[in-house]
Amino acid sequence: MIIEQIVGNVAKMSSNGLHIERVYLTSDDLVKRIQRVTTDHGKEVGIRLNEPKDLMDGDILYRDDRNMIIVNVTAxxxxxxxxxxxxxxxxxxxxxxxxxxxxxxxxxxxxxxxxxxxxxxxxxxxxxxxxxxxxxxxxxxxxxxxxx
Structure with missing residues (x-):
């Protein structure tokens, strides 16, 4: 799966009833527009953002009717x-x-x-x-x- 844009942020959207997977990134990784990450459920995800925008804690990389992949920043x-x-x-x-x-x-x-x-x-x-x-x-x- 290749992510090319951010869907939104969990601070502004509901995640009720959705299966949530998390991608844990360091603050240094937030500025990388191209990277390969693995969710906490073992799913490999490629990130290749079209816009020159940094990722933020809570950004939603993927969302459908049942699933959501969210960015979590490590301390x-x-x-x-x-x-x-x-x-x-x-x-x-x-x-x-x-x-x-x-x-x-x-x-x-x-x-x-x-x-x-x-x-x-x-x-x-x-x-x-x-x-x-x-x-x-x-x-x-x-x-x-x-x-x-």
């Missing part, structure tokens, strides 16, 4: 930053930007993939943080650019 090893002031937020945003590290935001928290150097930096700047295993909804996307 990442994250640093969850909780700056207590604009000054702390500015300092850490500047430092992470210099390192070209992608970040995501959930509420008042800033999420970055675990890196021991970033953890040391957070300790030096006395920025509150926690190391957590957490599922993100979308991929950490590296933004490429050059310094001119």
């Amino acid at each position: 990442d090893d994250l640093l969850v930053l909780r700056p207590v002031s604009m000054k702390q937020m500015g300092e850490i945003a500047h430092q992470l930007g210099n390192r070209h590290l992608p970040a995501q935001f959930e509420g008042e928290e800033m999420l970055v993939q675990y890196d021991y150097l970033v953890e040391e930096l957070l300790q030096q700047l006395a920025i509150p943080y926690a190391r957590e295993k957490r599922t993100v909804k979308q991929a950490f996307r590296h933004i490429g650019h050059h310094h001119g």
